[in-house]
Amino acid sequence: MVETGRVIQRRYLLQRLVKQGRACTVYQGFDQVLQRVVAIKVTPADYVATYRAALRLTSQFSHPNIVGIYDLIVEPDCLYIVQEYVDGDDFPALLQTQLSAFEVADLGRQICLALVYASNSGRKICHGDLTPSSVIRDRRGLVRVSNFALPADMQYFTLWSGVGGDGIAISDQQLPYGQISEGRLADDARAAGLLLYQLLTSRAPGATFVEPPSDGRLRFQRGVPPELCDIVARAVIRQHPQRLMTPEMMYLELKDLAEALEPLEPVQSSYQTEDMVKPRQIMPVASGAPGGLPSQERAPTGLLSYHPEATVSGLLDRQEVSQPLLDPAATTEAAYQQATAMNSSPGYPPVEQNYARGNEAAPVDAGRGVNWPLMIGLGLVLFALFFFIGFFLSQAVFHA
Known part of the structure; x- marks a missing residue:
């Protein structure tokens, strides 16, 4: 352990001890050059080669x-790793917080995002040591993952190997740390599932760690959505017929579920009235990966309705059925019957029948058949005629 208050390489001030890990000690430090808070990991000489190899792969x-790396300082007796300081809740603190199903699903989604980034075609790095000490969530809810390509914590993974692990702690132990393989990709997904399970299972108030169940059976708290339990089981149980074999598969499942579980934010408007408020439409949410969850509906409360008996092949497609076309010969009769039914229904005022039935003649409107332009023109002609007659008569009388 290094004494706090020490300045490393005339730049980094060790301010306080954050935690003592399995192979290193973590301090909060201060970069006196760039004037920012940093985290400083101090690694003893026995682990210097291992950490330097991991940093070469992930620098x-x-x-x-993913927690960013700033600097690496090598001294004869130890290694100093200067990295981004994340102010937030580590995994023990998360265990003491009653997280909602959405928060757990979103936390798993973000962990898988980091794993997918590390294992993509440009990097091809497996984590290999995804344990509670590798995860922290900052004050904004952003999850940060560290400790890539380091030796696996065999004590931790052996302890949890009896929970759906067939007694296997990790796969491909002969490969170098961080090297990608199908077995290690599945192990990373399983490690993420174990973290989510610990957040979803029952534990004593204030507990900072979770012991694996002695009988190896997964048990979740009441109220956890069955879809979330299913995703965790498919990641953890090695013999599951629909096992999630990669972090990417797990990410797709958690992404869809997190979107379905996300609480709805009320839309506020200063001019909204009760007449303007309309019911929210229920939208289908489908799984994004093969062998995924059946289509669900997002309820207005933000909770996911689940039907355990439903399967992908068993759900009916929601299709609109077009109305059959009426027979032209029956159109008149159908219209008459519809109008008659409406007029005879309670609450409808009586209206005049304007539909022809069979060969019966419809009543003629008294106002129909009058040629109004012709009548107006005739009236103007008569007015002009009487005007001229009156004019000539008046002239004759005055001149006489």
């Missing part, structure tokens, strides 16, 4: 869900 990582 170019740049992702919102």
Whole structure:
């Protein structure tokens, strides 16, 4: 352990001890050159080669869900890793917080995003040591993952190997740390599932860690959506017929579920009235990966309705059925019957029948058949005629 108050390389001030890890000690420090808070990991000499190899593989990582590395300082007796300082809740603190199903699904989604980034075609790095000490969530809800390409914590993974792990702690132990393989991709997805399970299972108030169940059976708290339990089980249980074999598969499942579980924010308007408020439309939410969850409906409350008996092939497609066309010969009769039914229904005022039935003649409107332009023109002609007659008569009388 290094004494706090020490300045490393005339730049980094060790301010306080954050935690003592399995292979390193973490301090909060201060970069006196760039005037910013940093985290400083101090690694003993026995682990220097291992950490330097891991940093060579991950030094170019740049992702919102991965803790950034700033500097590396090598001394004869230890290694100092200067990295981004994340102010937030570590995993023990998250265990003491009653997280909602949405928060757990979103936390898992963000962890998988970091794993997918590390394992894509440009980097091809597996995490290999995704344990509670590798995850922290900052004050804004952004999850940050660290400790990529380090030796697996065999004590932790052996302890949890009896929970759907067939007694296997990790796969492909002969490969170098961080090297990608199908087995290690599945192990990373399983490690993410174990973290989510610990957040979803029952535990004593104030507990900072979770012991695996002695019988190896997964048990969730009441109220956890069955879809979330299903995703965790498919990631953790190695023999599951629909096992999630990669972090990407798990990400797609959690992404859809997190979107379905996300609480709806009320829309406020200063001029909105009760007449303007309309019911929210229920939208279907479908799984985004093969072998995924059946289509669900998002309820207005933000909760996901679940039908355990439904399967992808068993759900009916929601299709609109077009109305059959009426027979032209029956159109008149159908219209007459409809009008008659409406007029005879209670609450409808009586209206005049204007529909012809069979060969019966419809009543003629008294106002129809009058040629109004002709009548107006005739009236103007008569007015002009009487005007001229009156004019000539008046002239004759005055001149006489």
